[in-house]
Amino acid sequence: MYIQESIKTKYPPGDLALWIFICAELLVFAIFFAAYAFTRASNIELFNQYQTTLNTDLALLNTIALLTSSYFVVSAIISIKENKQKQSTRFLFLSIIGGFAFLIMKMAEYSHHMSEGINLTTNLFYMFYLSLTFFHFMHVILGIMVLIILWLNTRKGLYTADNHGGLVSGGAYWHMVDLVWLILFPLIYIMR
Amino acid sequence: MEKSYRTNNIVFTTLVLLTLFTWILGQTDIIGDISEKIDGKEFFLILLSIAIIKVHLIGDFFMHLNTVSGFWRWIITLWAMLTGGFIAIPFLF
Amino acid sequence: MKYESQSVAKLYFIAAIGLFVGQIVFGLIMGLQYVIGDFMFPEIPFNVARMVHTNLLIVWLLFGFMGAAYYLVPEEAETELHSPMLAKLMFWVFLVAGALTILGYLLVPYATLAEMTGNHLLPTMGREFLEQPTITKIGIVIVALTFLYNIAFTVLKGRKTVITLILLLGLAGLAIFFLFSFYNPDNLVKDKYYWWFVVHLWVEGVWELIMASILAFVLIKTTGVDREIIEKWLYIIVAMALITGLIGTGHHFFWIGAPEYWLWWGSIFSALEPIPFFMMTVFAFNMVNKRRINHPNQPAVLWALGTAVMAFLGAGVWGFMHTLAPVNYYTHGTQITAAHGHMAFYGAYVMIVLAIISYAMPMMRGRKACNSAASQIVEMWSFWLMTIAMVFITLFLTGAGILQVWLQRFSDEPMSFMVVQDKIELFYWMREGAGVVFLIGLLLYVYSFFVGGEERTVEKKV
Numbered sequence: 188m189y190i191q192e193s194i195k196t197k198y199p200p201g202d203l204a205l206w207i208f209i210c211a212e213l214l215v216f217a218i219f220f221a222a223y224a225f226t227r228a229s230n231i232e233l234f235n236q237y238q239t240t241l242n243t244d245l246a247l248l249n250t251i252a253l254l255t256s257s258y259f260v261v262s263a264i265i266s267i268k269e270n271k272q273k274q275s276t277r278f279l280f281l282s283i284i285g286g287f288a289f290l291i292m293k294m295a296e297y298s299h300h301m302s303e304g305i306n307l308t309t310n311l312f313y314m315f316y317l318s319l320t321f322f323h324f325m326h327v328i329l330g331i332m333v334l335i336i337l338w339l340n341t342r343k344g345l346y347t348a349d350n351h352g353g354l355v356s357g358g359a360y361w362h363m364v365d366l367v368w369l370i371l372f373p374l375i376y377i378m379r
Numbered sequence: 380m381e382k383s384y385r386t387n388n389i390v391f392t393t394l395v396l397l398t399l400f401t402w403i404l405g406q407t408d409i410i411g412d413i414s415e416k417i418d419g420k421e422f423f424l425i426l427l428s429i430a431i432i433k434v435h436l437i438g439d440f441f442m443h444l445n446t447v448s449g450f451w452r453w454i455i456t457l458w459a460m461l462t463g464g465f466i467a468i469p470f471l472f
Numbered sequence: 473m474k475y476e477s478q479s480v481a482k483l484y485f486i487a488a489i490g491l492f493v494g495q496i497v498f499g500l501i502m503g504l505q506y507v508i509g510d511f512m513f514p515e516i517p518f519n520v521a522r523m524v525h526t527n528l529l530i531v532w533l534l535f536g537f538m539g540a541a542y543y544l545v546p547e548e549a550e551t552e553l554h555s556p557m558l559a560k561l562m563f564w565v566f567l568v569a570g571a572l573t574i575l576g577y578l579l580v581p582y583a584t585l586a587e588m589t590g591n592h593l594l595p596t597m598g599r600e601f602l603e604q605p606t607i608t609k610i611g612i613v614i615v616a617l618t619f620l621y622n623i624a625f626t627v628l629k630g631r632k633t634v635i636t637l638i639l640l641l642g643l644a645g646l647a648i649f650f651l652f653s654f655y656n657p658d659n660l661v662k663d664k665y666y667w668w669f670v671v672h673l674w675v676e677g678v679w680e681l682i683m684a685s686i687l688a689f690v691l692i693k694t695t696g697v698d699r700e701i702i703e704k705w706l707y708i709i710v711a712m713a714l715i716t717g718l719i720g721t722g723h724h725f726f727w728i729g730a731p732e733y734w735l736w737w738g739s740i741f742s743a744l745e746p747i748p749f750f751m752m753t754v755f756a757f758n759m760v761n762k763r764r765i766n767h768p769n770q771p772a773v774l775w776a777l778g779t780a781v782m783a784f785l786g787a788g789v790w791g792f793m794h795t796l797a798p799v800n801y802y803t804h805g806t807q808i809t810a811a812h813g814h815m816a817f818y819g820a821y822v823m824i825v826l827a828i829i830s831y832a833m834p835m836m837r838g839r840k841a842c843n844s845a846a847s848q849i850v851e852m853w854s855f856w857l858m859t860i861a862m863v864f865i866t867l868f869l870t871g872a873g874i875l876q877v878w879l880q881r882f883s884d885e886p887m888s889f890m891v892v893q894d895k896i897e898l899f900y901w902m903r904e905g906a907g908v909v910f911l912i913g914l915l916l917y918v919y920s921f922f923v924g925g926e927e928r929t930v931e932k933k934v
């Protein structure tokens with residue numbers, strides 16, 4: 188086991204094609220983040236003022252929801268490596284719950300904004316806030332769909348200790364959704 | 380395998396603690412507007428460094444990049460640093 | 473050719489090439505009108521020639537896509553076409569409708585054509601690329617639906633591959649987005665929205681799926697590379713094309729009266745549209761490098777690689793050049809747009825259709841795999857002549873465009889449109905010269921089908 192683990196591979200675990208896709212997605216987010224930062228620089232007053240209207244507490248809970256969900260995906264992979272399909276299925280289920288928790292809290296935030304009549308045209312700050320978080324929101328939805336497929340596959344016993352590439356690839360996508368939020372959270376909610 | 384679970388737990392706990400720290404820095408009503416107490420640039424740099432560390436942890440452990448050598452090992456970390464770098468330009472200058 | 477019914481594609485391909493020649497002739501007429509204003513006036517006014525040029529382009533590309541589908545779907549599904557009869561019937565319906573429409577453009581004034589065809593009942597005419605009379609549009613929908621039915625049933629009864637799935641998705645999208653051409657709101661902003669929902673979502677959305685699947689088919693056949701590898705690439709290309717292309721529509725909403733956030737959404741997402749095109753380039757070269765066989769049909773491989781490169785240049789590079797709002801502010805609707813439009817259409821869609829024609833035609837005409845060496849040499853000449861001519865057309869138009877932007881919009885004392893047009897006349901002459909070379913290349917392409925000789929044999933590679 189130890190010998191096996193110490194041998195490093197050249198390519199990341201999972202499907203390389205998926206990793207290329209992840210890179211493309213990360214590029215999109217990077218450009219969005221940079222656009223936010225540069226636009227902010229010429230509208231500092233406006234951005235600082237409206238940033239305080241955001242709900243940082245919900246954002247904290249959301250971050251923890253995503254982290255926990257990611258944690259369970261990793262646990263599911265460790266379980267599958269021990270051929271514990273049942274346990275792995277359970278972990279995946281929990282990670283899906285985490286994803287939904289994120290969606291629900293985010294929707295609560297959106298409905299609050301909507302009740303105040305805030306939309307993309309309100310001002311530049313909200314334009315960025317809504318665009319960035321909604322684009323990420325769509326990724327969470329896609330990620331949850333991936334997780335559901337992984338969960339069903341695991342339940343059917345499609346993955347084993349020697350053959351769980353699909354699980355690793357799908358998991359990597361979910362972690363990508365997570366790590367993007369880890370930048371988004373401080374950038375939009377806290378940095379000033 | 381015990382070791383894998385333990386590593387996972389440690390990484391997860393670190394991530395949550397760092398997140399809490401980030402959140403605390405944003406609690407302007409409790410601790411006041413930090414950006415007025417310390418230099419705004421330092422405030423920004425602390426937040427950015429934490430974010431990059433967190434992303435690095437996700438890449439290295441959750442995405443198993445620590446089992447990879449060469450270019451791909453650093454793909455996520457590199458992304459975080461480049462993105463962070465771009466964000467930093469308007470914040471710092 | 474493995475299945476008898478694949479041969480219906482031949483009709484479609486022949487019609488496609490015939491109309492292609494017509495398109496280029498009208499391009500040359502317009503090119504001359506740019507420098508000799510009353511050339512052929514009043515017989516063929518510029519606006520009519522333009523309509524014929526662009527509509528022929530769209531129609532022959534559609535013929536090409538349909539032919540490609542009729543050829544590759546039976547082979548992929550490993551079954552005969554659902555109904556070859558229907559495919560032949562629809563060919564004639566489409567050809568006659570197309571011919572009548574073009575004749576209508578040429579023979580009567582556009583306003584009269586609109587009146588004759590009852591445009592007032594359901595006004596859809598008058599928008600660029602979608603000038604067809606309403607009845608022609610209805611005809612197109614009927615042909616498209618029948619075609620989809622035929623293809624879908626063939627796929628359903630046979631083997632389902634990723635290639636046919638994506639092709640079908642692209643073709644269905646093509647038909648669905650065309651429906652927006654029936655909605656013609658009075659509000660000018662909305663009018664533009666719906667127009668772009670057809671034009672942009674076609675070329676930067678669903679047509680990319682069609683292109684990717686045809687390209688994958690030709691590459692599988694000519695390189696012998698494993699299907700699994702190609703399929704994975706297809707998925708990512710398609711996902712990227714849709715993510716960037718759908719929201720990227722926003723790059724047309726900058727100045728039409730749409731909300732301001734489109735400046736951001738449009739710029740950011742369309743700036744990423746080159747990615748799927750770039751992936752197609754990498755994909756094509758990767759496959760050819762990993763090839764297991766040296767296919768004797770060299771021109772087909774050349775067209776496939778050519779389309780991957782030229783699509784990236786025309787759509788990716790020339791598209792990116794003017795897609796960011798601060799740049800587009802100056803370049804909007806100038807010759808830069810025309811430069812991009814030409815190279816993108818040629819690189820992505822003209823070349824992919826020529827690639828599948830080049831691959832399939834020899835077999836449909838009774839050869840085992842390919843044409844004679846002599847014929848292949850002629851065809852490769854035609855490839856280089858057309859492609860280099862298009863590069864020069866693009867460069868001359870880009871030159872014209874940069875000067876135009878400078879003199880008309882950027883300098884301290886901007887000049888009026890017509891004054892500027894006079895100043896950049898030289899570029900238009902050079903464009904016309906390159907256009908003549910393009911036509912020669914195209915005629916050589918046609919000629920290559922008539923060069924006889926012994927067929928080249930298949931050489932396997934170890």
Ligand code: HEM
Nearest residue numbers: 675723742745787791792794795804805809813816817820
């Ligand atoms: C094969 C794919 C493509 C084709 C066939 C194509 C074709 C065209 C055509 C014909 C036009 C002119 C439309 C009109 O009449 O106003 C146009 C406009 C435009 N295209 Fe593309 N295009 C493609 C891909 C792209 C890509 C990938 C980008 C961006 C990266 C792009 C950016 C633009 C922009 C910004 C305009 C508007 C120009 C203006 O403001 O006048 N295109 N395209």
Ligand code: HEM
Nearest residue numbers: 496499500502503809810813814817818822903904907910
């Ligand atoms: C396969 C080759 C060609 C393709 C795919 C093609 C495609 C197009 C497209 C998409 C447009 C509309 C552009 C826009 O709205 O900006 C257009 C317009 C035009 N094309 Fe072509 N074309 C081809 C060849 C030629 C050639 C060889 C010539 C002449 C030398 C030519 C001359 C023109 C002219 C003069 C216009 C009108 C531009 C304007 O409205 O100002 N084209 N063509």
Ligand SMILES: [Fe+2]
Nearest residue numbers: 672676721723
């Ligand atoms: Fe577009």
